[in-house]
Amino acid sequence: MISLSDITQWIHKMLFQYLNGTVAYGAELVLAGVAVIALVVAMAIIMVYAERKFAGFFQMRWGPNRVGKWGTLQAIADTVKLMLKECITPNNADKPMFKLAPIIITVVGFLALAPFAFAKGIVLWDMNIGVFYVTAISSLSVIGILMGGWASNNKYSLLGALRSGAQIVSYELSAGLSIAAIIVMSGSMSLNDIILAQTDGWWILRGHIPAIIAFVISIIASTAEANRSPFDLAEGEQELTGGYHTEYSGIQFALFFLAEYTTMFILAMLNITLFLGGWMPFHIPGLTVFNHIMDFIPGIVWFFGKTFFILFLMIWFRWTFPRMRIDKLLKLEWKYLLPISIVNLLFAAFITLMGWHF
Secondary structure: OOOHHHHHHHHHHHHHHHOOHHHHHHHHHHHHHHHHHHHHHHHHHHHHHHHHHHHHHHOOOOOOOOOOHHHOOHHHHHHHHHHHOOOOOOOOOOHHHHHHHHHHHHHHHHHOOOOOEEEOOEEOOOOOOHHHHHHHHHOOHHHHHHHHHHHOOOHHHHHHHHHHHHHHHHHHHHHHHHHHHHHHHHOOOOHHHHHHOOOOOOHHHHOHHHHHHHHHHHHHHHHHHOOOOOOOHHHOHHHHOOHHHOOOOHHHHHHHHHHHHHHHHHHHHHHHHHHOOOOOOOOOOOOHHHHHHHHHOOHHHHHHHHHHHHHHHHHHHHOOOOOOOHHHHHHHHHHHHHHHHHHHHHHHHHHHHHOOOO
């Protein structure tokens, strides 16, 4: 069976065989960038369609069913419509910051994809501080949100941006502590090393109670960081019209929309890498035949299958729970999730020190 790593090695050899070393390296970077952009756009289109269909199912209606077979082209039609719309800048807005904000938040999403291993040998940049890199880069998205809200010169946009900033900064604490629990167990901050440490079992199964608690907290914090319901106070339509992107239109609004789904995608990939083995198949120690059958399924299928599972949970949350009040949202983080995360990290460190994890 031909793996993705075989294809990438073949492309690498062909480029360096027919091109100068520097030119070939530049061509590889361009191809990698195009592949990342294509992946993010494709995932966003698929997720928009899936979310609309799931929402229709939860609400006992059809969802999109006019454009294309079963409405499969509806998301593409909406994308084309947004790209053709005029980008209107308010007269009193800070125009340079207003135009720069959606670009910043989109670029941050693309940069955060660099250290993820999509399959064995398929990684853009295998750095030894991959977890730290992803958390540091993804936290910069709040800068774009604050810039957009402030530069719009709109009270609804400003309130939405401030809410989003407070929410993201708050929930990053419990998310970071949950991630730290897995780092302690794995003994590495490299995403690839964390995946390889789960060869004999995923951390959510091998890490006992601390890993399960960290996983639950991480999913809740990820939903909040992505500004998804029931934590979508930054975009509360009944209160703030559209929040920080109220004044945006056309391709600028499309970039904010793309950034939201990119953030969901990144957080889902981070969670499955830390807790569910990334591209690693499901193995049970001692069951050799079962493990061989699981190995037959390509790693890329495992990776995206687990990613869509986490994304489905986020969609399920949105169409199940009502929106929280901002004071209750912050109370949940500071009075409950953060103390639990601190105690859980100490518990995980103690289990690792004693060697009690599987």
